[in-house]
Amino acid sequence: MKFSFTGRFQGYNRESFQKDFISGLIVGIIAIPLGMAFAIASGVKPEYGLYTTIVAGIIISLLGGSTFQIGGPTGAFIPILFAIVMQYGYENLLIAGFMAGVLLVIMGLFKLGKVMKFIPRPVIIGFTSGIAVTIFTGQIASFLGLHQLEKHENFMANMKELGIHMASTNSYSVGTALICLVFIILTPRLFPKVPGSLVGLLISTVVASLLYPDKVATIGSTYGAIPNSIPGIRMPSLSIEHMLYLIKPALVIAMLGGIESLLSAIVADGMTGTRHNSNRELIGQGIANMITPLFGGIPATGAIARTATNIKSGAASPLSGVIHGIVVFLVLFLFAPYASNIPLASMAPILMVVAWNMSERKEFAHILKTRTAESFVLVSTFLLTVFTDLTTAVEVGLVLSGIIFVKHMSVLLSTTKVLPDPSDNNKKVSAHMIHEQRNCPQISIYTVEGALFFGVANRFEKSIMDEIHNKPKVLLLKMSHVPYMDATGEAHLASIAKHLKKHGGVVIISEIQDQPRQLLKKTGLDEIIGQDHFFDQTGNAISFALNKLNHAQCLGCEHDAFRECQHLSRPRAIPVQPQLVHSSSLQVSD
Template sequence: MSAATEIGETRRQPSFGELFTPKLVTVLRDGYGLRQLQADALAGLTVAIVALPLSMAIAIASGVSPERGLYTAIIGGFLVSALGGSRFQIGGPAGAFIVLVASTVARHGVDGLILATMMSGVFLLAVGYLRLGTYIKFIPYPVTVGFTAGIAVIIFASQLSELFGLSLDGKEPGELIPKLQALAAAWGTFNPAAVAVTVLTIAIIAGLRRWRPSWPGMLVAVAAASTIAVAAGLPVETIGTRFGGIPRALPLPALPTPDLALMQAVLPDAIAFTLLGAIESLLSAVVADGMTGRRHRSNCELVAQGFANIGSALFGGICVTGTIARTATNVRAGAHGPIAGMLHSGFLLAFILVAAPLASYIPLAALAGVLAVVAWNMVEKTAFAALVRSSWGDASVLLVTFLLVIFRDLTEGIVVGFALSAVLFIERMSRAIAVETRRAVVQPDVADAAGGPRQSYDASEATDPDTVVYRISGAFFFGSASTVATVLDRLAGQRKTFVIDCSGVPFLDSTAANVIEGAAHKAQRSGVRLFIAGASPAVRRMLFAHGVRPPLVRYKASVERALKQVRIDGVS
């Protein structure tokens, strides 16, 4: 009998082409006409209206000039849609990257940022082609909620100087506490006009979201605030006064200067970009799947993110990832497929070519108001409260991740949060194991799946005093191995025949196999016959790999067959 037959029917593995065929190809192959193009054009225009102020605001908050955010949305967004594994994903600069990008610029300059972005693109290509995208889903929910909330706090803190129109002496610190101290020291430069522009921007966005949700609130708010600031001659800083406006064309693509020392210096930043970009883009694709009932190709999506980051870096842009808010806007606007995202990039390019001078009049306080709204929306407030109330373990992971992101580092917060989640998972799974005999429950404090006390093992078979059956239930791995080992060491030599029922073991690792091996050798030295019943093919293969094989033990498909064999052999 083949291994495939033993395991049972298995699903056909998708081919390389099926895994990495862009959704654009699928959509066009299924039939694409004028009606679909009209739907995608309207959705693309809607998303471009949302992305226009947001891309510039994110770039400025990241410590670079506003046009770099537009380059990112145009080049990166086009490649994400054209090559990606999601029908509706919108790529571009994301608020989640503000902290990482700003710190990279502060340490290594814009050249270091562009190099790190290109390296991140290469890493994302490797992650995608190695089919590691499937494992991104293993990031625990409390970690994602915690780091998203932490990023939101940092984004809001980064906009306080613009919100209040403060003028700092020297560079604004990146860390939260020094930043707040510097802002407090500069409070004497408070600008009421900047506060008025910020409040107006936030009020318009909030009002339109409530009474005119179909309107592009962010663009209307920025346009209104800019018009009022110019008409009233308000003394506020604008894109023009700080950056001199934005260019009216895309730059020519250029490779960053190869510098081995700089590559080594920005390697941690590139890895952080890769990790966060993969998480953010796949979360966004999952959101789109939930809204549409479609399924994205995760590894294909990561490959597209890799090409998009390389393309963005070639044109002087910053990190690209899937953006949840803009993707959701795309779906709500009635997009049919990836062409909507490609057209969104085209509309942004048209703005640069035609209306770039207008950007000079946009107050930085208005863009700060936009990011304040973004930060507020990033915090999953209901989920945060639910996790705090759910259990001490989830609350600990959430708060540790949240606080580390705010006061230490984003990558450190994710890594520590993930590690803490893993430890808690191991602890919980170790308590889910149970070993019971046909006569009594060895661990009466362990509840079954329904929450009640676990019943004793089939007492109707308790007729042979020289035969004992142990049933192991639950994942048998290193976390629970000591519990099972204690039971087996205590009972293994008390009967002539010893049956281990593994039918309730879905998984067994090498540590658990070593425990079984030790029990088997102890039974052999004591002259006890050992049977293993109900082991799945995967469990049996692991035991065989560790030497738990005949004649040391005998395998049977069920406890009943093992007991029947005992009677036939006349052991009992």
């Protein structure tokens, strides 16, 4: 993988830097409350979210494959990281994050970036909406100021916990949260360029500090004071046993990080008309996730909302992402002691709004309205994300999507018996030419349409074998509309060829496409069929087939399937010699 900065900074000038500085400043300010909120919701200290924003944000911008990508902690990671912290602990989360980084780099090096894009939309919408529900409900306790709640991994257990402690609602916390929420909603409408989350956080914190100090839980009272520096590098304690123990959470982090970052990059492409390098993006994300845990940071990925804000603010290059990280570092260095006074109730509305925005509610409703199999995949993935975990949800969603795809593709495959239509100027083969009085007993011609893969291969063979029980001399398969064949399809085609060969017949194939043709070469089936039995034009294939006829069997035949039949069926007719059969009169096309 070659990292060249020429294209990304080509034509860069002072005006470009000014744009990057302004956009980086705006996004950096927005990222501060989000970084702390995401960390708290993930079950770790708020400063870890800021460390992630600084380190990962700078590295992703420098090494990633998207010009405008902003990286850092995201809402999508919250349920995953919280579950890992609950089950494995914070230290092991860092190791799992490091391992996920290695996996992302490997995925990028093996050019799996494009593969990640093939995850079905209903699966993505389903788990994204499920994550949004988990985030939103997870903030109810802080919004209401409930205390002494026991945190669980299970959704229903957490809902039960809320119900048990609902009587301990703190009116001061509710008031603080509502003040923050109002400003989050109103600020973008009144002042579009001012980050509402920061305004809401500052005003609600000031109100709580002045009017009712010590009445609401704060970052300082819950997690202790936030240090105003980044910690030194700490190398993770890696061993084979440790890595095997954490491979599952590492895979989950890598998978979600890859999906989220590439989705964000696609959004950026759509907004700017640029094109990202998906494999380079995975490598950049991987390196960032390998380095960030060394400073105590949590896993990071591309942040869709912050990336969109970066673009809308006029970013000209990846330097805006670097500046955004520097801004967060300066704020941490200068104002960290004051952040300890922020009420947890002020953080809750920020995350609730994030959850609302990432819920994909319109897309969810749109897919649901179709009432198709995809709707079932959507709902299944959503419910499993909420009530079990993301890994199970995605696995089941992908399996269901695969089953639906196979079912749809199997319906599309058709094998139709045909004969040339003498009334057509182009000599097309047609199914309506087949009837009781017109059907050659020695030559069977079939058009095959659709992908020939494991889901339909058995039906393909059965449909052919059921029709050729009379063991024709020649089976001609016109495969111009077979774009893909897998090993199972090849095996069933081989079974047909061997069956005919055993009974003295031959298989002829015309107009086969490149992928199936290459597969037959690799497996050697083209040698079994015969290299000279493949034709680019069906007319030539029919001419070849006519020369394979048992002329004695043609005598007296009244089926009149081909134009040549009137000569071949006469009792005293001299058999048509190969050189007398003109392929030009039998050109066949679709």
